[in-house]
Amino acid sequence: MNLSPRDEPLSVGFVLLHRFTLLPFAAFVDCLRLAADEGDRSRQLRCHWTFMTSTGEPALSSCGATVSPCVTFRDPTEFDYIVVIGGVQDEKARRDAMALAYLRRAAGAGVPLVGLCTGVFALIQAGLMTGRRCCVSWYHHRDMIQRFPAIEPVADRLFVDDGDQITCAGGAAAADLAAYLIERHLGKAWAMKSLHIMLLEEARDGTQPQPQPVVFGKIEDRLVRRSLAVLEQHLGEAMSMDVLAERVGTSRRNLERRFRETLGVGPQKFARDLRLRYGLWLLHYTGKSVTEIGERCGFADTAHFSRHFRSAFGVTPSEMRKRANETGRDQVDPFFLHVEGRPAL
Numbered sequence: 001m002n003l004s005p006r007d008e009p010l011s012v013g014f015v016l017l018h019r020f021t022l023l024p025f026a027a028f029v030d031c032l033r034l035a036a037d038e039g040d041r042s043r044q045l046r047c048h049w050t051f052m053t054s055t056g057e058p059a060l061s062s063c064g065a066t067v068s069p070c071v072t073f074r075d076p077t078e079f080d081y082i083v084v085i086g087g088v089q090d091e092k093a094r095r096d097a098m099a100l101a102y103l104r105r106a107a108g109a110g111v112p113l114v115g116l117c118t119g120v121f122a123l124i125q126a127g128l129m130t131g132r133r134c135c136v137s138w139y140h141h142r143d144m145i146q147r148f149p150a151i152e153p154v155a156d157r158l159f160v161d162d163g164d165q166i167t168c169a170g171g172a173a174a175a176d177l178a179a180y181l182i183e184r185h186l187g188k189a190w191a192m193k194s195l196h197i198m199l200l201e202e203a204r205d206g207t208q209p210q211p212q213p214v215v216f217g218k219i220e221d222r223l224v225r226r227s228l229a230v231l232e233q234h235l236g237e238a239m240s241m242d243v244l245a246e247r248v249g250t251s252r253r254n255l256e257r258r259f260r261e262t263l264g265v266g267p268q269k270f271a272r273d274l275r276l277r278y279g280l281w282l283l284h285y286t287g288k289s290v291t292e293i294g295e296r297c298g299f300a301d302t303a304h305f306s307r308h309f310r311s312a313f314g315v316t317p318s319e320m321r322k323r324a325n326e327t328g329r330d331q332v333d334p335f336f337l338h339v340e341g342r343p344a345l
Helices: 022-036 097-108 119-125 138-147 173-186 188-197 222-232 241-247 252-263 267-285 290-296 302-313 317-325
Strands: 010-016 047-052 081-085 113-116 159-161 165-168
Touching (some): 010 097, 010 173, 022 081, 022 113, 081 119, 113 173, 119 165, 222 267, 241 267, 252 267, 267 290, 290 302
Parallel strands (some): 010 047
Antiparallel strands (some): 159 165
16 A cells, blocks of 8 residues: 655654653554554654653653653744653652743643643643643542642543643553544554554544443453453443343353352342442542433433442442542542452452
8 A cells, every 4th residue: 555644744742741651651652653654663754753851851750761862842833742741649749840831832832732641730730721621540530639629620531632732541542642643644544553563453532431440350260251341341231141141152041150150149230230330430530410320330210320329339329429529538449349249359
């Protein structure tokens, strides 16, 4: 196939803050690298990228690895996008005044800004997120609410494109966002080239929900493992056990027996408890109403959702939402919640 790039390459400037998170940075820049050249030769032909820090010194990541060479901040108008990648968030997290000033300068020049992972915190600190939607990882949702109560975070999607500002939850979603921008500037073929070399089948849309923290211990039974994967992919619907059995290639009776032997409960109750955990997650990490959450979790009506939720967690969804919003109360971590009637995750 003869592919012709556009006349001007896609140019991206990276602002790497102290102890920046390495995975979203690597996923984003490698997607650019693979789209930039034929094969895997890494020449900056169709895409250009520049790593920048306030001092021009190598950037230290959160895992201790450093990235170099870095330069001091360049004229923001040299870039199509400026991507800021934040670091570990704690009470002693340093503010990079020079970096914040640079982001304000870039915004003033009309250069689109990308807040990647905790880079969105820097956009807030720079005063650039007022009245904006703000995509953040569910993992940092509570921290954002506590530190910036005037900001309304979005934690149920991968990234939000507001035109001149894009915010991304981080992690592997950085590759999806990079592919999205590559497709916009260079075409779909170049975006798919990058993703396929990275062993990713296709780019996820920004509106896709963030993967939920549903964790299981080691499960030896392959049939049960396959069933769990199907259930995780259909958290928003009450799948019948006949349909589930057909999807995994067995009978309903055998499916019931294998679930009880492996997990101590039948697949129908397990599936319902899984959807309730999803509802619990949505109560803590989104602003959706109880009615919306019940519908999204596949329950026929709010009363049905509330009744089963209270049976599982001892409180109603409204009471759980109130607890989650109480100042000073620790966030319930869905990783460690125990749903009655089956082993803790």
